[in-house]
Amino acid sequence: MSLEQKVGQVMAIGFDGPEFDPGLKEMIETYHIGGIILFARNVETPSQTARLINAAQESAQQNSGPGLFTAIDQEGGRVARLTVSNGFTQFPSAMAVGATGAPRNAARVAAAMALEMRSIGLNVDFAPDLDVNNNPANPVIGTRSFGSHPEDVAEFGAAFIQGLQHNGVIAFGKHFPGHGDTSIDSHFGLPTIAHARQHLDRVELLPFQAAIRADVAGIMSAHVIFPAIESIHGLPSTLSKSVLTDLLRNELGFTGITATDSLEMGALADSGWPVVKAAPAALAAGADLLLFNQGHEIHKQAYNAILSAVQVGEIPLARLDEAVRRILTTKGRFNLQRIEPVDPDQAEWICGRAEHQAESLQITRQSVTLLRNSARLLPLSKAEQAFVIEIPLACGLGLLLQKTAVPIAEKPTGAEIRMVTGLARQGHPVIIGVNNLDNNPEQRKLVQALRMSQAKIILIALRDPYDLIQFPDVQTMLATYAANPPTLQALADVLTGRINPHGKLPVELPGLFSHSTGLEYNQDGNQTF
Numbered sequence: 110m111s112l113e114q115k116v117g118q119v120m121a122i123g124f125d126g127p128e129f130d131p132g133l134k135e136m137i138e139t140y141h142i143g144g145i146i147l148f149a150r151n152v153e154t155p156s157q158t159a160r161l162i163n164a165a166q167e168s169a170q171q172n173s174g175p176g177l178f179t180a181i182d183q184e185g186g187r188v189a190r191l192t193v194s195n196g197f198t199q200f201p202s203a204m205a206v207g208a209t210g211a212p213r214n215a216a217r218v219a220a221a222m223a224l225e226m227r228s229i230g231l232n233v234d235f236a237p238d239l240d241v242n243n244n245p246a247n248p249v250i251g252t253r254s255f256g257s258h259p260e261d262v263a264e265f266g267a268a269f270i271q272g273l274q275h276n277g278v279i280a281f282g283k284h285f286p287g288h289g290d291t292s293i294d295s296h297f298g299l300p301t302i303a304h305a306r307q308h309l310d311r312v313e314l315l316p317f318q319a320a321i322r323a324d325v326a327g328i329m330s331a332h333v334i335f336p337a338i339e340s341i342h343g344l345p346s347t348l349s350k351s352v353l354t355d356l357l358r359n360e361l362g363f364t365g366i367t368a369t370d371s372l373e374m375g376a377l378a379d380s381g382w383p384v385v386k387a388a389p390a391a392l393a394a395g396a397d398l399l400l401f402n403q404g405h406e407i408h409k410q411a412y413n414a415i416l417s418a419v420q421v422g423e424i425p426l427a428r429l430d431e432a433v434r435r436i437l438t439t440k441g442r443f444n445l446q447r448i449e450p451v452d453p454d455q456a457e458w459i460c461g462r463a464e465h466q467a468e469s470l471q472i473t474r475q476s477v478t479l480l481r482n483s484a485r486l487l488p489l490s491k492a493e494q495a496f497v498i499e500i501p502l503a504c505g506l507g508l509l510l511q512k513t514a515v516p517i518a519e520k521p522t523g524a525e526i527r528m529v530t531g532l533a534r535q536g537h538p539v540i541i542g543v544n545n546l547d548n549n550p551e552q553r554k555l556v557q558a559l560r561m562s563q564a565k566i567i568l569i570a571l572r573d574p575y576d577l578i579q580f581p582d583v584q585t586m587l588a589t590y591a592a593n594p595p596t597l598q599a600l601a602d603v604l605t606g607r608i609n610p611h612g613k614l615p616v617e618l619p620g621l622f623s624h625s626t627g628l629e630y631n632q633d634g635n636q637t638f
Contacts (some may be wrong), residue, residue, distance in 0.1 A: 112426075114174070115433045116373045116416045117141025119392060121178055121368075123402040125505035127153045129164035129484045137177070137191055140412050143436055144178025144233070146400065155197065155229050155460040156453035162230030163450040175440050176448035178279070178398075180233035183222055186252050186591040187572065188236075193594050196457065197225055198465040203238055203265070204574075205476035205590035207255035207615035210628075212268040214472045217257070218282075219272025221465045227277050228459040230451045232443060235329060235368075237269040239282040239316040240289035242616060245575040248547075249294040252572055252590045256615030257289075259312045263319035270323045279443055282320040285311030285357060286346060291333060297374035299345060300333040309337060318361060326439050327366040328357065330396065332376035343596040345376060348387065353395030366435050368398040373407070385410045389418040397432035466595070476590055477614030478627050480577065484584040486538050486567055488606025495538040495567075498529055500552065502571050502592040503542040510600035512540070519544075520551040526558050533564035540604070542569040544578045544592070556580060557566045569600065574614065578621050588614065 110118070121144030124133045136142050137398040142168070143474070145165055152158050154499045162179050169177045181190050186202020200218045215237070226234060241262050242254035253374050265357050266282060273280040284295075286309060291300035302313070315330065317319050330347040338356055339349040346352040347369045369391045377387045388399050388411040399415075401408055418424040440446055479487070489495060489510065497507035499516045505513025514534065517525045533539045539559060543552045559566050560583070570576045574588035602608045613627040 110433065112419065114141045114415065115429050116419065118143035118433050118436050119397060119399055119415070119429070120144070120412060121146055121180060121398055122398050122405075122408050123148055124405070125150065125403050126163060127151055129168070130160060133165065134168055136405055137165060137174075138172045138406060138410065138426075141172070141174055142177075142407065142408075143398070144180055146402075147179070147181045147231070148181060149192075152190055152195050154195060155225075155456040159229040159451045159453040159456040163453075166230065166448045166450065170447065171626055175437060176231045176445040178440070178445070179231050180235060181231055182234045182235045183226065184224070184238055184253055186217060186593065188253055189593070191225065191460070197460045198462070199471055199595060200469045201473040201476055201591045201596065202252040202591040203255045204252035204615055205473060205596070205612075207261060207265055208478050208590060208612040209472060209475040210586070210613050211475070212264045213511055214475065215265040215268040216272035217468060218472060219269045220276050221468055223273050223276035223278040225460045225465065228456040231278065232445060233279045233281065234273055235281045235283060237262075237266045237280065237282060238284070239320055240284060240287055241312050241316065242289040243312065244290045245578065245619065246290060246292040246547075246578065247289060248292065249296065250289050250291075250576070254289055257617050258615070259315040261615060262491065263316040266316050267319045267323040270320055270325045274324070274326065276444065279326045279439065281327035281329045281366075282317060282325050283329035284333070285317055285328050286331065286333075286335055286338065286352060288331045288333055289313065295332040295374055296371070297375040297379075299332060299334060299343075299376040299380045301336070303336055306337045309335070314361070320570070321361060321363050325365060326442070327368055327398070328363060329368045329370055330391075330539075332370055332374055343380065345380070345382070346471055347377070347396065348382065348390045348394050350394045358395060364435075366397045366439055367395060369396045369400050371400050372401050372411070373402045373404075376497065385414045389415050389424055392432065393418070393424045393428060394585060397435045418466045444490050470595045470598060473591075473595045474602060474608050476612045477587060477599050477603045477610050479603065480613055480614065481584060481586045481608040482625070484563055484565065486585045487604060489538065489604050491605075493537070495540060496529075496532050498539060498541040498555075500542060501584075502544050503569075503597070506540070506542070506597050506601060509597060510540070510604060517555075520549055521555045522551075526551075526555045528553060530558045530562045530564070533559050533562050534540075536565070538565040538567055540567045540569070542571040542592070543576050544571045545573065546579055546619075553579060557582075567604070574616060574618060578618050581621055588612070
């Protein structure tokens, strides 16, 4: 390989639109990039996505290069680029899978995901999330984590990795050394985790050690500061040799590919590390695969910055060769040196198939967690009238329940709050789902108004169960950990008593519930523990 080809191999880039265009062709054929990353903007249907990826792979191989990494973030729950609306199966979030209590469900979800991904030509999933979400104020991880207990995250994460990789999709565990105990979203700012090394060994690092034992092919870095590991003040892990080389390679013994999180994120840009500066710094620190979002001009600038740094000796050629060797070894391990095109028609048949949807629903049904039913409002009677207050995330729940739906805004207006409390005074149960109360305090005001009116409230945390902490005296509450189509169907099945709720809380809710809390009720509404 020429030096220019080597530099291209350590880059994986996003791009605009659903078609293979001249800009992407140039990046593949002139800049020799090693991989592409698909986002929702690139996906319309399975057959369209298959044709897009086929064209990219053909371009790479006509240019005498190895096959491309074709990557996506497909975690389940709210991080899903492949959705029902585009013809794919949607799956429960990691936290929902954790709530089932069965690590085999993580493997089942990952295996079904992998079959759909492979059918359209995808060979890399930036998943699973191995962060231990033990900070209720975490704004970016939450239900992307399997839970708040390191041992559970380790076990479920290893099962997910095996489900992907046994079905031909490369897994990247993330975000090393951990992003679970932060209160800042690294898309917008640079967080710090100030725990001592002993704590990191017990909590943050445990799932990554399990992933390494499970032979995970890749690990993605976190744009997070860890003072206990990196002595240079304010240096993010993505740019830290102490983290990526000394800890991950030399101490933990990881031999696969280390990837950065996207280098355009605010955590780097706003702390003095724009893309052109961060890219060579990450490579020098020990990252093998550098990830970029859209913007080919930025990609070219980063490419030239890396090339120049190697040419003048700022990055040793041996460091670049080491990274390229790992990339090519992994491409060989997963048979990506030469790639046959996928069949777009077959992709339409495989993606969203009934068997995958049924499996997703079956697992999701195991996750719905009934935390409190002391008012005996559940299961709902078929004959009883009830109002389903639908924020946009819960749209369609009323129809599934065959109850009266009352649509409201994500941030309910004063008029909507008065209207809903007026309905509640009729004495019928009011089913209300909430989401992200810190950013939507109007939803909190609505629930508080309902409590003041002595309404029969059935409260549902549609995503983060931490929202329930704000209402310790509500007598009926559930957690679903997502609000995608299979989750709303599973929730409806639980509320109406078609199935019993078996989910166990996979996180701590300070002052409210502890790990593994979960109730069940029989068809007559009697609770059992």
